[in-house]
Amino acid sequence: MTNRPNTPPELEIIILNYNTADLTGQLINKLKNHPPNWRITIIDNNSSASQQLKLKRLKQTHPQLNLIFNSSNLGFAAGNNVALRQTAAPYILLLNSDVLVTPSAIKKTLDFIKTKPKAAAVTLKLFLNSDKTKLDWACHRGFPTPWASLTYFLGLEKLFPFIPIFSRYHQKHLNLNSPHQVDAISGAFFLGHQQSLKSIGFFDEDYFMYGEDIDLCYRLKKLGLQIWFYPSAQAVHLKHRAGLKSQTQKTTSKTRTHFFTAMKTFYQKHYAPSYPSWLNRLVLTSIDLLARTPFKK
Numbered sequence: 001m002t003n004r005p006n007t008p009p010e011l012e013i014i015i016l017n018y019n020t021a022d023l024t025g026q027l028i029n030k031l032k033n034h035p036p037n038w039r040i041t042i043i044d045n046n047s048s049a050s051q052q053l054k055l056k057r058l059k060q061t062h063p064q065l066n067l068i069f070n071s072s073n074l075g076f077a078a079g080n081n082v083a084l085r086q087t088a089a090p091y092i093l094l095l096n097s098d099v100l101v102t103p104s105a106i107k108k109t110l111d112f113i114k115t116k117p118k119a120a121a122v123t124l125k126l127f128l129n130s131d132k133t134k135l136d137w138a139c140h141r142g143f144p145t146p147w148a149s150l151t152y153f154l155g156l157e158k159l160f161p162f163i164p165i166f167s168r169y170h171q172k173h174l175n176l177n178s179p180h181q182v183d184a185i186s187g188a189f190f191l192g193h194q195q196s197l198k199s200i201g202f203f204d205e206d207y208f209m210y211g212e213d214i215d216l217c218y219r220l221k222k223l224g225l226q227i228w229f230y231p232s233a234q235a236v237h238l239k240h241r242a243g244l245k246s247q248t249q250k251t252t253s254k255t256r257t258h259f260f261t262a263m264k265t266f267y268q269k270h271y272a273p274s275y276p277s278w279l280n281r282l283v284l285t286s287i288d289l290l291a292r293t294p295f296k297k
Contacts, residue, residue: 008088009039011110012194015095016079018045021054023238024097028062034103041066043083045073075208075258076187084202089194096188099126101235108233109191112179120225121192121217123185124233125176135176136237138186140229142168143218144263145271146283153290182229183221187213188237196225206269209255211262218270260291 013031017024024042031040042065044055052069059065068086070079080094091110095101105124113122126136142148148168151157161172174180190213200219203212217227264287272280 008090009037010035010089011038011091011093011106012083012087012089013038013040013093013095013106014080014083014087015040015042015097016045016076016083017042017047017051017055017097018073018079019047019051020097021047021051021058025054025058027095027097027099027101028058028065030100031103031106032062035107038103039066039089040064041068041083041087043068043070043079045070045075045079075205076210077203077207077212078205080187081202081205084194084197087194092192092194092197094187094190094192096237098238099188099235100238101189105233105235106191109230112230112232113191113193113228116226116228118224118226119193119228120196120220120223121185121190122228122230123189123191124235125229125231126186126189126235126237128237128239130236132234132236136186136188136239137170137172139189140171140174140176140182141184141186141214142171143183143214144169144266146275146279149283176229177231179228179230179232181226183227184214184217185227185229186237187216188239189235190216196220196223199223204269206265207262209258209262211259211266215266215269218266256291260287263287 015024015027028040034040042055044052044067055067059067068083070082074082084092091113093106109122109124113119123139126139128134128136145168151166152169156166157169157172160166164173167173171182197216200216200223204215207215221227264284267283267287
């Protein structure tokens with residue numbers, strides 16, 4: 001079933017694809033029985049010809065899919081913005097191709113955000129393994145203030161996870177079994193109000209990869225809107241399939257560069273104006289030093 005012509009869907013699910021057509025196909029198959037008033041848009045970031053062919057074949061199997069091909073790799077922020085600017089759905093779900101989720105989990109999350117008038121976005125409980133014993137902490141973060149970043153990189157958060165002053169980055173002291181507000185959630189599963197995102201201009205395209213989800217949450221919260229963590233719905237994130245832990249050295253190097261560039265961009269945009277110049281130099285130099293050390297995310 002599909003929507004009547006000219007009737008916008010209630011929920012637009014946006015899946016950004018870059019050489020992950022097999023994962024995207026696996027996800028589409030899990031979502032094939034979604035409600036008729038939802039629409040799935042796959043936006044391809046100029047994948048290889050063979051990968052794009054797989055997507056075209058996927059659409060033949062699932063003709064209701066909305067398929068968009070970008071002429072170049074625009075990155076995560078700009079790539080998603082292409083679809084975000086086109087949708088008329090009141091709710092959108094940004095969904096990574098490497099997330100395994102069911103329509104029922106999405107619906108529970110969608111129903112939850114409807115109960116929170118000030119909520120701009122919500123995520124569910126993301127796990128890194130099928131046994132659901134290892135949380136993807138990217139879905140449950142505080143903002144990376146200088147203090148929060150310092151305690152995280154010094155390992156104080158790991159030593160004292162339940163002491164709020166030392167666990168501000170991943171907020172491990174909060175109850176992970178009940179809904180609550182957080183500072184930032186992951187772009188891997190980001191369900192939000194389309195109008196809220198539109199009011200801030202969607203993603204900041206100064207970020208190519210990494211950091212854009214934190215930046216988006218930061219700007220939403222500056223407007224007095226809320227970001228929620230909803231653990232009653234769950235999904236599995238097959239993280240790093242094509243990123244920092246890729247076996248391709250070239251890919252690893254490029255994504256690593258994007259990661260630390262995003263850290264510096266976020267700090268310079270949102271924190272540097274509020275801190276003395278000596279601290280700004282210290283923070284930016286520290287990020288450069290971290291970029292040269294073995295990476296553990």
